[in-house]
Amino acid sequence: MAQASQPEEFAPWEDPSAKPLISFKNVTKRFGEFTAIDDLNIDIFEKEFFALLGPSGCGKTTLMRMLAGFESPTEGTILLDGQNIAPIPPNKRAVNMMFQSYALFPHLTVAENIAFGLKRSPMPKDEVADRVNEMLRLTRLEKFGKRKPHQISGGQRQRVALARSLAKAPKLLLLDEPLGALDKKLRQDTQFELMDIQEKTGTTFVIVTHDQEEAMTVASRVAVMDHGKLIQVATPDRIYETPNSVYVADFIGDVNIIEGNAKPHSDGKHEVHWAEGEPPLVGPSNDKITDGMRVSFAIRPEKVSISAERPAADANVISGTVLDIAYLGNLSTYHVQLASGHVIKAQTANNRRIARRSFTWDDTVWLSFTDTAGIILTE
Numbered sequence: 377m378a379q380a381s382q383p384e385e386f387a388p389w390e391d392p393s394a395k396p397l398i399s400f401k402n403v404t405k406r407f408g409e410f411t412a413i414d415d416l417n418i419d420i421f422e423k424e425f426f427a428l429l430g431p432s433g434c435g436k437t438t439l440m441r442m443l444a445g446f447e448s449p450t451e452g453t454i455l456l457d458g459q460n461i462a463p464i465p466p467n468k469r470a471v472n473m474m475f476q477s478y479a480l481f482p483h484l485t486v487a488e489n490i491a492f493g494l495k496r497s498p499m500p501k502d503e504v505a506d507r508v509n510e511m512l513r514l515t516r517l518e519k520f521g522k523r524k525p526h527q528i529s530g531g532q533r534q535r536v537a538l539a540r541s542l543a544k545a546p547k548l549l550l551l552d553e554p555l556g557a558l559d560k561k562l563r564q565d566t567q568f569e570l571m572d573i574q575e576k577t578g579t580t581f582v583i584v585t586h587d588q589e590e591a592m593t594v595a596s597r598v599a600v601m602d603h604g605k606l607i608q609v610a611t612p613d614r615i616y617e618t619p620n621s622v623y624v625a626d627f628i629g630d631v632n633i634i635e636g637n638a639k640p641h642s643d644g645k646h647e648v649h650w651a652e653g654e655p656p657l658v659g660p661s662n663d664k665i666t667d668g669m670r671v672s673f674a675i676r677p678e679k680v681s682i683s684a685e686r687p688a689a690d691a692n693v694i695s696g697t698v699l700d701i702a703y704l705g706n707l708s709t710y711h712v713q714l715a716s717g718h719v720i721k722a723q724t725a726n727n728r729r730i731a732r733r734s735f736t737w738d739d740t741v742w743l744s745f746t747d748t749a750g751i752i753l754t755e
Contacts, residue, residue, distance in 0.1 A: 386596060387611075388421040395458070397422045397547065397580050398443065403452035405438055405604075412438040414604040415452075422547075425574050425581045427591035430601035430627075436584045439601075440550050443582065444473045457547065472546040476553040478537035480525040487512065487521035490540045497544055511539035514573060531562045535569070542577055551583040555590065567593045588628050592616065600624050616676075618662060621755040625674040630709075632680070632720050634673045638665045638752065646752055648673045651716035658691050661752035675750030680722035682710055682735065683742050691747035696720065698739045710735065712743055 388394035396419035405413040413435045420426045428436035441447040442454060445466030454461050461469060480489050490511050494504045512518045515535040520528050525536065534554065541549055554570070555563045571594050574581045585591050591598050592612040599609045600623075608620045619625035622633055634657065636650030646665050647656035650673070657673045665671060687693060699719060700711035710722045722743055735741055
């Protein structure tokens with residue numbers, strides 16, 4: 377029986393010969409005394425779904441506004457397809473921007489909203505209707521072309537704004553918190569629609585969001601920002617599994633962070649001595665670590681096993697008392713207080729419909745994890 381071929385991995389950032397669509401070269405942006413973007417360098421490739429992620433005020437929207445042409449760099453160069461875009465006005469760039477508010481015209485129908493930009497472009501008039509119908513099909517809005525924006529749902533309005541943004545076939549589409557106005561369930565559904573549309577059109581998408589889950593779901597790569605600097609740029613799995621700093625580990629998902637002093641261990645790993653009377657924690661690191669160095673041990677709660685009996689197998693085993701339990705439907709999070717006063721979170725999947733909890737408040741439990749489950753960080 378013939379095997380289905382695997383989809384080719386998309387990773388142009390790992391190909392030295394790949395030419396980026398967008399290049400930021402030593403870009404700084406100041407507003408008076410305030411530095412919003414600080415000497416930033418980054419390449420974004422064609423067909424990427426690239427996410428800029430960070431807290432409010434980290435510089436991600438400024439970065440996007442410079443791409444769109446609403447702001448100019450104070451220093452440095454931004455290249456689009458090898459061309460310096462600084463002298464090119466926003467309306468002449470092969471870039472479109474979709475705002476959180478959608479900015480639809482209430483007096484125009486869905487089809488007229490999509491056609492608005494096309495009618496002001498050099499596109500021949502007889503081709504506009506065909507392009508509008510193509511966009512309606514792409515965003516699954518064929519039945520709603522004659523309705524006004526107030527006659528459709530929030531998710532459908534979001535798709536109208538997306539169709540209008542893609543109608544002129546830009547090389548680059550910028551999305552500023554595009555799903556912010558939607559409720560959680562609709563947001564999740566729409567994330568997959570966005571990915572599907574991006575894949576079908578082959579347009580490069582750059583999305584600005586402070587929602588980690590959204591960035592991790594849609595993006596081929598995520599750039600985590602703080603105070604105008606890029607802290608880490610990597611694929612979602614690498615950002616989650618091998619963060620390069622405590623800031624990234626703490627910003628993405630849930631994590632336990634334990635500070636201590638490093639000592640060499642076997643197999644290239646290190647021990648973290650963190651509390652009197654507690655066994656050292658063993659784990660790997662991607663950083664250069666010296667003996668006695670102050671470090672942080674980061675481990676995700678789902679990688680920590682919880683049991684009533686002391687496990688024999690795992691390299692890291694510690695004991696504590698159940699302080700709190702959070703039931704989240706699909707999983708439960710146990711907050712376990714150790715003799716040192718540290719609180720460690722452990723998660724278990726609730727894979728049976730009705731199950732009596734194995735542990736409850738004030739129970740003594742054992743926490744364990746392998747010597748590769750966590751990561752030792754120096755920053």
